[in-house]
Amino acid sequence: xxxxxxxxxxxxxxxxxxxxxxxxxxxxxxxxxxxxxxxxxxxxxxxxxxxxxxxxxxxxxxxxxxxxxxxxxxxxxxxxxxxxxxxxxxxxxxxxxxxxxxxxxxxxxxxxxxxxxxxxxxxxxxxxxxxxxxxxxxxxxxxxxxxxxxxxxxxxxxxxxxxxxxxxxxxxxxxxxxxxxxxxxxxxxxxxxxxxxxxxxxxxxxxxxxxxxxxxxxxxxxxxxxxxxxxxxxxxxxxxxxxxxxxxxxxxxxxxxxxxxxxxxxxxxxxxxxxxxxxxxxxxxxxxxxxxxxxxxxxxxxxxxxxxxxxxxxxxxxxxxxxxxxxxxxxxxxxxxxxxxxxxxxxxxxxxxxxxxxxxxxxxxxxxxxxxxxxxxxxxxxxxxxxxxxxxxxxxxxxxxxxxxxxxxxxxxxxxxxxxxxxxxxxxxxxxxxxxxxxxxxxxxxxxxxxxxxxxxxx
Ligand SMILES: [Ca+2]
Ligand SMILES: [Ca+2]
Ligand SMILES: [Ca+2]
Numbered sequence: 001x002x003x004x005x006x007x008x009x010x011x012x013x014x015x016x017x018x019x020x021x022x023x024x025x026x027x028x029x030x031x032x033x034x035x036x037x038x039x040x041x042x043x044x045x046x047x048x049x050x051x052x053x054x055x056x057x058x059x060x061x062x063x064x065x066x067x068x069x070x071x072x073x074x075x076x077x078x079x080x081x082x083x084x085x086x087x088x089x090x091x092x093x094x095x096x097x098x099x100x101x102x103x104x105x106x107x108x109x110x111x112x113x114x115x116x117x118x119x120x121x122x123x124x125x126x127x128x129x130x131x132x133x134x135x136x137x138x139x140x141x142x143x144x145x146x147x148x149x150x151x152x153x154x155x156x157x158x159x160x161x162x163x164x165x166x167x168x169x170x171x172x173x174x175x176x177x178x179x180x181x182x183x184x185x186x187x188x189x190x191x192x193x194x195x196x197x198x199x200x201x202x203x204x205x206x207x208x209x210x211x212x213x214x215x216x217x218x219x220x221x222x223x224x225x226x227x228x229x230x231x232x233x234x235x236x237x238x239x240x241x242x243x244x245x246x247x248x249x250x251x252x253x254x255x256x257x258x259x260x261x262x263x264x265x266x267x268x269x270x271x272x273x274x275x276x277x278x279x280x281x282x283x284x285x286x287x288x289x290x291x292x293x294x295x296x297x298x299x300x301x302x303x304x305x306x307x308x309x310x311x312x313x314x315x316x317x318x319x320x321x322x323x324x325x326x327x328x329x330x331x332x333x334x335x336x337x338x339x340x341x342x343x344x345x346x347x348x349x350x351x352x353x354x355x356x357x358x359x360x361x362x363x364x365x366x367x368x369x370x371x372x373x374x375x376x377x378x379x380x381x382x383x384x385x386x387x388x389x390x391x392x393x394x395x396x397x398x399x400x401x402x403x404x405x406x407x408x409x410x411x412x413x414x415x416x417x418x419x420x421x422x423x424x425x426x427x428x429x430x431x432x433x434x435x436x437x438x439x440x441x442x443x444x445x446x447x448x449x450x451x452x453x454x455x456x457x458x459x
Contacts, residue, residue: 004106005400007044008208011258015107020024020277021055023253027046027080027081027083028080028081028446028447028454028455029446029454030454030456031404031454032405032406032407032408032409032454033407033409033445034409034448035406035407035409035435035444035445036081036441036444036445036446036447037442037443037444038060038075038077038432038443038444038445039062039064039073039075039082039088039442039443040087040088040438040442040443041064041066041442042066042258042440043064043065043066043067043068043089043440044064044065044440044441045062045063045064045065045066045073045434045441045442045443046062046063046415046433046434046441047062047066047100047101047102047298048060048061048062048415048417048433048434048443049062049103049104049398049417050093050104050417050418050419050432051100051104051112051419051421052086052106052420052421053076053106053107053110053112053355054076054108054110054141054315054425055078055079055110055429056078056079056421056422057076057077057078057079057419057421058076058077058111058419058421058430058432059074059075059076059104059105059106059112059130060074060075060076060077060089060104060432060442060443061075061092061103061114061116062074062076062089062102063099063100063101063102064089065440065444066088066182067084067094068427069096069097069098070098070099070100070356071091071092071093071095071099071171072091072092072094072102072114072116073088073089073090073092074089074092074104074112074130074134075089075090076112076132076134076223077430077432077445079371079421079430081376081430081445081447084133084134085110085133085134085241086134086224087124090130092114092116092128092132092136092142093118093126093128093142094118094129095120097118097119097186098119099117099118099126100116100118100400101114101153101154102114102115102441103115103116103155103156103157104115104157105157105158105165105286106159107129107159107162107163107165107192108159108161108163109132109163109192110131110132111129111130111131111132111137112129112130112155113127113128113129113130113159113165114127114128114129114130115127115128115145115155115156115157115165115167116155116190117154117155118144118282120147120334120429121142121147122144122147122426123142123143123144123146123147123175123323124146124147124148124152124153124154124169125146125147125153125155125167125169125405126142126145126165127142127143127145127155127157127165127190127439128142128143129190129192129194131321132226137192137193137194139194140274141177143194145167145169145188145224146169146186146188146199146258148171149174150171150172150173150174150179150180151170151171151172151179151183151448152169152170152171152172152186153169153170153274155167155168155169155401156168156169160183160189162193163192164189164190164191164192164197165190165192166187166189166190167187167188167190167191167288168185168186168187169185169186169304170183170184170185170186171183171184171185171201172185172212172289177212180355183358184403185201186200186201187199187200187201188200188418190326196287202414216406217240217446218290220408221435224381225228225383229433231365231382233246233247233248233249233255233332234246235247235269235285237366242287243267244287245285245286245287245291245295245413246267246293247271247283247293247294248287248293248294248304249294250276251276251277252276253273253274253275253276253418254273254274255272255273255274256271256272256273256274256280256306257271257272257281257306257307257308259308259309259310268283268284268285268286268287268310268320269284269310270284270298270308270309270310270322271283271285271295271308272283272305272306272307272308272326280304280306281296281297281299281300281305282297282298282299282300282305282306282308282322283298284296284297284298284310284320284322284339286320286367287320290341291309291342292343296339296342296343296345297335297348298322298324298337298339298345298350299324299349299394300348301348301349301350302324303327303328304326305324305325305326305327305329305335305349305350306322306324306325306327307325307363308322308323308324309322309323309324309363309365309366310322311366311372312367312369317340317370317394318338318340318370318371318394318395319339319340319341319394320338320339320340320348321337321338321365321367321371321392321394322335322336322337322338322339322440323335323336323337323353323363323365323372323373323374323392324337324350325360325361325363326349331357331358331359332352332359332360332361333354334352334353334360334361334363334374334376335349335351335352335353335371336350336351336353336374336392337349337350337351338350338394342413350394350428353374353390353392353403354376354378354380354388354390354403355380355402355403356378356379356380356381357380357403358378358379358380359378359379359385360377360378360379361376361377361385362376362377362385362414362415363375363376364376364416364417364418365392365418366418366429367419368391368420368427368429369396370393370394370395371391371392372391372392373388373389373390373391373418373420373428373429373430374390374391375387375388375389375390375406375416375418375429375431376388376389377412377414377416382408383406384410384411384412384436385412385413385414386405386406386407386408387405387406387407387408387410387413387416387433387446388404388405388406389393389403389404389429389431389448389452390402390403391452401451401452402452403454404448404452404453406431406446406448406454407431407433407435407444407446409435410437411435411436411437411438412431412435412436413433413435413436413444414434414435415433415436416431416432417431417433417436418430418431418435421447422448423455424456426449427450428447428449428450428455429447429448429450430445430446430447430448431445431446431447431448433445
């Protein structure tokens with residue numbers, strides 16, 4: 001597929017505005033109906049995760065079905081959109097077992113740690129350390145981090161600051177000889193060379209505890225403090241193994257999806273709170289004493305709200321930016337809101353980010369300067385969703401560029417992932433996503449400049 005596109009582009013068919021002279025081998029496309037193919041091999045590629053590589057490019061890992069069962073592959077893409085490792089990615093875990101749910105963290109020395117779930121009995125959470133050139137630095141069969149008869153899943157990774165890695169995972173708790181639906185969080189720390197320094201189980205659930213991990217993002221633990229104060233929860237930032245905040249919600253309320261940012265000491269979390277009356281709100285809570293006990297209510301009113309994302313800009317001037325979905329009369333809209341201190345957000349329920357009249361979803365956000373790049377899936381021109389982008393300023397306005405198309409290929413574009421990237425002194429973002437235009441799902445990418453344009457293919 002990639003070769004076909006390159007051949008067609010040389011022939012001036014896919015990049016007619018550039019001509020063959022201007023293309024000069026740069027990988028980025030400036031055509032939102034074309035974009036840049038990253039993985040286009042047989043079978044579906046999905047569950048993509050991305051992290052910055054420290055050189056303005058990105059490491060990627062995903063689940064790959066090219067051999068008929070779920071495997072883990074990885075790739076490195078540089079700031080010019082070139083794949084640095086083997087075409088279509090390097091195999092990381094390709095056993096007959098199901099390998100799924102990859103997570104990534106850069107090691108700070110040019111390489112990357114990858115961790116994933118496996119159905120293998122001797123390792124439900126498995127890890128590997130890849131070098132800057134994609135070679136395995138740990139044993140070729142990978143390292144089993146956690147195994148047991150009860151469930152071990154939902155792994156996450158953090159760099160430990162000394163070149164090693166901390167891996168956390170959810171761990172089913174065994175009570176009276178039987179696996180239960182009560183979970184602990186397990187941790188293991190490894191050196192860069194793969195030597196295990198320690199493994200721990202912490203945060204035992206309380207007797208009335210509700211123990212959950214966030215579905216996405218850093219591990220988060222929520223539990224009741226005591227039977228007498230069942231509506232008081234402690235929120236632990238498990239990556240730092242520290243108490244993030246306490247929050248009180250109405251009796252009968254439950255937490256939905258939660259996101260946390262780890263810019264200590266001002267770490268914050270946003271939550272969906274399902275209230276007894278059926279209303280679903282978004283609330284923001286952090287360490288600042290100025291926050292009320294129940295957190296700042298970000299959304300109000302008759303519509304339900306979900307899928308919060310959060311990024312801190314500057315607490316004193318620009319506050320915290322939150323994006324979320326508003327479910328409005330059968331249509332889902334993407335909104336952005338700004339919270340400064342404990343001030344009630346204005347306007348109620350934020351500003352629209354998109355401009356269409358159909359569903360918006362799968363939003364991701366990355367901070368830059370006084371605002372944030374936002375990318376989402378938009379169905380306004382097609383039920384086979386397209387990707388759009390915008391920039392939300394800290395002053396709650398869209399910047400001088402509003403929404404723009406990123407990919408309007410004919411199939412469904414889904415689950416975008418973002419990294420900030422400076423290229424030719426321009427700080428923009430690289431968007432990666434799962435693309436359903438071909439016969440099976442592939443991975444594509446697009447660069448967006450700071451002024452909201454797709455870059456020319458020439459360099
Ligand atoms: Ca497999
Ligand atoms: Ca599409
Ligand atoms: Ca494919």
